[in-house]
Amino acid sequence: MGINKYPHLFQPIVLGNRIFRNRIFASPTGYQNINGDGFLNEGAAAYYGRKAMGGVASVATFEGVVDGEFGKGGSGHICLDTPRIEMNLGRVSYGISQYGAVATLELQHCGMFANRDLAMFGGAGKGIAYGPVECEYGGRHIQGMTEEIIERTINKFIDAAVLAKRLGFGMVLIHAGHGWGLHQFLSPITNTRTDKWGGKDIENRCRMLIAIIDGIHKKCGKGFPVEVRISASECYEGGYGIENGIAIACQLEGHADLIHVSAGNHEVDEVFTITHPSMFQKDGCNVYLAEEIKKHVKTPVATIGALSDPELMEEIIATGKADVVELGRELMADPDFVNKIRTGNEDSVKTCMRCLSCFSSELTHGEPYCALNPESGRELEVKYAIPAPNVKKKVLIIGGGCAGMEAAITSVKRGHEVILCEKSSRLGGVLRCEENVDFKKKLEKYLNQQETIIGKMAIDVRLNTEVTPSYAKEVGADVIIAALGAKQLVPNIKGIDNKNVYGAIDAYKKTGELGESVVILGAGLVGVELGLHLRALGKKVTIVEMTDHMNDGGNFLHMSGVRVEVKKRGLEIKFETMAKEITENEVICQHDGNEVKFAADSVIYAVGMVPLTDELMKLYDCANEFYPIGDCVLPSNITNATTTAYMTGMNLGRC
Ligand SMILES: Cc1cc2nc3c(=O)[nH]c(=O)nc-3n(C[C@H](O)[C@H](O)[C@H](O)COP(=O)(O)O)c2cc1C
Ligand code: SF4
Incomplete structure (x- = not known):
């Protein structure tokens, strides 16, 4: 018996001639903040280095x-054949390897999805795209790859691997999954060629991938490891299943050094949240695919998807379901995950809640901002933050929700004296209302964790304390951070004051009072998530929404998961429908010029939040410095709350 609690996770593994210090790998995650010349900004090396x-x-x-x-897929892609890319890439490899991790460069070709911007941004094909066969797809003409283009593609992969090795990368990862170029060749659905590069024969469909791997080994040496990411199943009706995944893996035997078993195809909306499991999926939901593949090959196998629980990861390796676990988002939520579990500090691990805010922000801002870890995507700013200030300030934080708690923790870490006032009897704020929601358990864990951290810090926590201007002045703080939050917008509808009407926050807390049929006004995230929760409790729920869509609150990828769940749980949403009146047992609405009625024992409004502006305005003159943060400035999401809180705390005492 060794001394390590996770002996299998921390057993090194050799791939090719490289030794990897444990079985936990950081899966590829994009960083798309690139300049007009196609180069990454300096933050990239810091972002990847932080994980190492x-x-x-x-x-x-x-x-x-x-x-x-x-x-190239779109404007956010980094192209490895860009002239003078070497130094740019070299900084990334060094940024990683200086911390003792192997730097792995992911190699990609978009195939038939080349030269288009993402469909989710209304992207349309612009340039040439070559797929396995000539076809029309997504309103554009796709050319079939000729022998010359296939040869060119193989050589481009090999050249990229040679470049990677020269620049200090210790491994390359070939992306042959998720619907991209090589996946298109592996799939019997997209690769219907009739020559040696495709068709019914799996050997033909894998020929290009194998030629690439063998070519890399030939040029870079047998010992230079090649990891291959595949979708073991496309996970949708009409897509290929695990049999094709097994067949691909068998072809890779003796060629690839690590078979990285992922799932899905990005062209199918419902599958996005299987590839990137949403908060509605269970932990380790895709492990079964790796386990199945592993039965058929001797090559080491990696598993990926919704892995945050170290006990589960240890069990996966110990029972031989996979040889390596790959983590994507967990390392954004907590890049110190590995060192924390190794040193017995599991309690302090921030567990990713799979909200996908990071991915949405990566696609809109180029950097993955995490809701729970404000340092993600900002590693460079953190690295060069001003040293902890000499001036110690007395800081009064008003409001103990997400923003207030993060501001308190950061301010104390920076050496300030903090008084944290919360008007209710508990820290956690408005989000505490969701603590019994099945898909929000990780959010609850986060709130409890922040509360515990605060409890252990030298923070003067004052619960049941409503801060008035005179109270604030009496405290005599140098700084006030106002994290007051927001209140629910009450729609001006006849009957809104009826006994059977609730605000969404109240409704979460009083589900026992709600009748069997419920109408929710508003299909924003709050209304829809509440609807899903009530469906799970067996209520008949109808949402009426004025516009023609659900409002994703800026996190459009989380909405993909929500959409799947809306279907699965049978949540009814009536779009372009305006509530006019609430009676004792129905909601009367207007749709398309006609009156429509929905039976409702209970009615819930979820039509938005308004900042507590009046309350805020009373406090601005109660201390020398005054910083309003979070929802009391602009009702938004957790990412916004924690980020503004963190930045405010970090910068206190600058002057
Ligand atoms: C912000 C973000 C960016 C990602 N970028 C890439 C990428 O560039 N290439 C890739 O193959 N997968 C990418 N992925 C997918 C992850 O590697 C991983 O397969 C997926 O997130 C599931 O793992 P997880 O549940 O541990 O996050 C990305 C995922 C996220 C969340
Ligand atoms: S933003 Fe959400 S999904 Fe992404 S790492 Fe953070 S908690 Fe996880």
């Missing part, structure tokens, strides 16, 4: 496109 610093054995990068002309 936290103890993982390998850190995989963004998708490096091997062929800038024919393989």
Whole structure:
């Protein structure tokens, strides 16, 4: 018996001739903040390096496109054949390997999805795209790859791997999953060629991928490890299943050094949240695929998806379901995950709640901002933050929700004296109303964790304390951080004051009082998530929404998961429907010029939040410095609350 609590997770593994210090790898996650010349900004090396610093054995990068002309998906892609890219990439590899992790460059070709911007941004095909066969797809003409283009593509992958090795990367990861170029060749659905590169024969469909791997080994040496990411199943009706995944894995035997078993195809909306499991999926929901593949090959196998629980990861390796666990989002929520579990500090691990805010922000801002870890995507700013100030300030924080708690923790870490006032009897704020929601358990864990951290810090916590201007002045703080939050907007509808009407926050707390049929006004995230929760409790729920869509609150990828769940749980949403009157047992609405009625024992309004402006205005002159943060400035999401709180705390005492 060794001394390590997770002996299997921390057993090194050798791939090719490289030793990896443990079995936990950072899966590829994009960083798309690139300049007009196609170069990454300086934050990239810091972002990937931070994961390496936290103890993982390998850190995989963004998708490096091997062929800038024919393989690039959109403007956020980094092309490895860009002239003078070497120094830019070299800084990333060094940023990782200086911390003892293997730097792994992901190699990508978009195939038939090349030269289009993401469909979710209304992107349309612009340039040439080559797929396995000539076809019309998504309103554009796709050309079939000729022998020359296939040869060119193979050579581009090999050249990219040679470049990677030269720049200090210790492994390359070939992306042959999720619907991208090589996946298109592996799939019997998209690869209907009739020559040696495709068709019914799996050997033909894998020929290009195998030629790439063998070519890399030939040029870079047998010992240079090649990891191959595949979708073991496309996970949708009409897509290929695990049999094709097994067949691909068998072809990779003796060629690839690590088979990285992922799932899905990004072209199918419902599957996005299987590839990137949403908060509605169970932990380790895709492990079964790796387990199945592993029965058929001797090559080491990696599993990926919704892995945050160290006990589960240890069990996966110990029972031989996989040889390596790969973590995507968990390392954004907590890049120190590995070192924390290794040193017995599991309690302090921030567990990713799979809200996908990071991915949404990566696609809109180029950097993955995490709701729970405000340092994610800002590693460079953190690295060069001003030293803890000499001036110690007395800080009064008003409001103990997400923003107030984060501001308190950061301010104390920076050496300030903090008084945290919360008007209710408990820290956690408005989000505490969701603590019995099945898909919000990780949020609850986070709130409890922040509360515990605060309890252990030298913070003067004053619960049941409503801060009035005179109270604030009496405290005599140098700084007030106002994290007051927001209140629910009450719609001006006849009957809104009836006994059977609740605000969404109240409704969460009083589900026992609600009748069997419930109408929710508003299909924003609050209304829809509440609807899903009530469906799980067996209520008949109808949402009426004025517009023609659900409002995603800026997190459009979380909405993908929500949409799947709306279907699954049978949640009814009536769009372009305006509530006019609430009676004792129905909601009378207007739709398309006609009156429509919905039976309702209970009615809940979820039509938005308004900042507590009046309350805020009373406090601004109660201390020398005054910083309003979070929802009391602009009702938004957790990411916004924790980020503004963290930044405010970090910068106190600058002057
Ligand atoms: C912000 C973000 C960016 C990602 N970028 C990439 C990428 O560039 N290449 C890739 O192959 N997968 C990418 N992924 C997918 C992850 O590698 C991983 O497969 C997925 O997130 C599921 O793992 P997880 O549940 O541990 O996050 C990304 C995921 C996220 C959340
Ligand atoms: S933003 Fe959400 S999904 Fe992304 S890492 Fe943070 S908690 Fe996880």
